[in-house]
Amino acid sequence: MSTIFSFKQFQVEQEGASFKIGTDAMILGSLITFDKAKSALDIGSGTGVLSLMVAQKHPDLFIDAIDIDDVNCHLMEVNFTKSPFDNRLRVIKHDFITFHFQRKYDLIFTNPPYFLGSLENNELRQASSRHFTISSMRDFVKKITVCLEIGGLVYIILPAENFSQWENVFKENQMFLDEIIEVEGKLNQLIRIIAVFSTESKELKKNKLIIRNEKGLYSNEYIDLTKEFHAHELTSD
Ligand SMILES: C[S@@+](CC[C@H](N)C(=O)[O-])C[C@H]1O[C@@H](n2cnc3c(N)ncnc32)[C@H](O)[C@@H]1O
Numbered sequence: 001m002s003t004i005f006s007f008k009q010f011q012v013e014q015e016g017a018s019f020k021i022g023t024d025a026m027i028l029g030s031l032i033t034f035d036k037a038k039s040a041l042d043i044g045s046g047t048g049v050l051s052l053m054v055a056q057k058h059p060d061l062f063i064d065a066i067d068i069d070d071v072n073c074h075l076m077e078v079n080f081t082k083s084p085f086d087n088r089l090r091v092i093k094h095d096f097i098t099f100h101f102q103r104k105y106d107l108i109f110t111n112p113p114y115f116l117g118s119l120e121n122n123e124l125r126q127a128s129s130r131h132f133t134i135s136s137m138r139d140f141v142k143k144i145t146v147c148l149e150i151g152g153l154v155y156i157i158l159p160a161e162n163f164s165q166w167e168n169v170f171k172e173n174q175m176f177l178d179e180i181i182e183v184e185g186k187l188n189q190l191i192r193i194i195a196v197f198s199t200e201s202k203e204l205k206k207n208k209l210i211i212r213n214e215k216g217l218y219s220n221e222y223i224d225l226t227k228e229f230h231a232h233e234l235t236s237d
Contacts, residue, residue: 006231010052010083016071019046019129023211024111027183028157028194029053030225037061037106041147043096043140044068044112046129048076048089053229054109055085061107066092066099068128097139101147108148109155112140116162138169145173153178154197163193170197179205186212 003015014020029050034040038061042051045065055063065080067073073093080089092099115131132140144154154175158166160182167177175197183192187210213219213236223234 005049007052007056007229008231009056010079010085012047012049012052012079013075014047015075017047017075018069018072018126021047021049024157024192025049025053026226026229027192027209027211027222028109028111028155030229031181031194032107032109032155033057034107034153037153039103039105039149040064040107040109041066041105043108043110043144044129045076045091046072046111048079048091050109050111051076051089052079052083052085054107055083055088056229062088062090064090064092064105066094066096068093068095097136097143104149104152105147106149106152107155108144108152110144111157114158114162114166116165134165137166141166141169141173141175145175148199150199152199155194156197157183157192157194160190160193163195167195170195175199176201177204178202179207181207181209184208184210186210186216187214 005012005014005021012021032054040061040063042063042065045051045067048065051063051065065076073091076091080086113128113130113132116134116137177195178198179196181194182190185191209221210219211222217236218234220236223236
């Protein structure tokens, strides 16, 4: 089976990646929009899929993509080099929490290792793609706020069940919830929250996205949201 995931304008090689492309990335990458942004940071960028999607939608944006994993960073280099956006994308191979950034960013986006608690998965690389301890989560959020420009935005996807823990830590770091998109796997089955945090307090916007319809097929709203990225047309019947 091919390990290449094809998009309309680019391809993503994911052979050996600790985390493969899923609907989380498709939805988050399609929703991220900040036309004013000149610089962005993709934290825990994996194969680089989110950076590539965001670069496609924002033709003037420069993106730094940081990941701790050697194999992921190698794949990212390959995927960026082969893409039409190579001159605007840079890979940083390092632990985000300890990396010394020389600059701040207008836009930060992340599909982080969002399950909180002990590492239950024996495969360490895969476990560290999915899990954070509470203390590393606190360090992660604090570091995000250090890296963000005043007036900047943070897009993050989180599991619905521990969203409030993350939200509290953002609030403790003087970040305001600007928008939430509730993601339901199917009607009334809340699985993820996409949150947009900002450095300024604004009126909260609330939206909802249902991934699959009553027939178990992709919903029209999911197809519509992701249509500028999918290489093959999806259908809802
Ligand atoms: C859930 S995966 C997301 C991958 C990709 N962004 C996507 O959406 O498909 C989380 C990623 O975070 C990376 N990661 C985990 N801890 C990290 C850290 N402290 N610093 C940088 N990257 C980290 C992992 O290697 C993994 O690639």
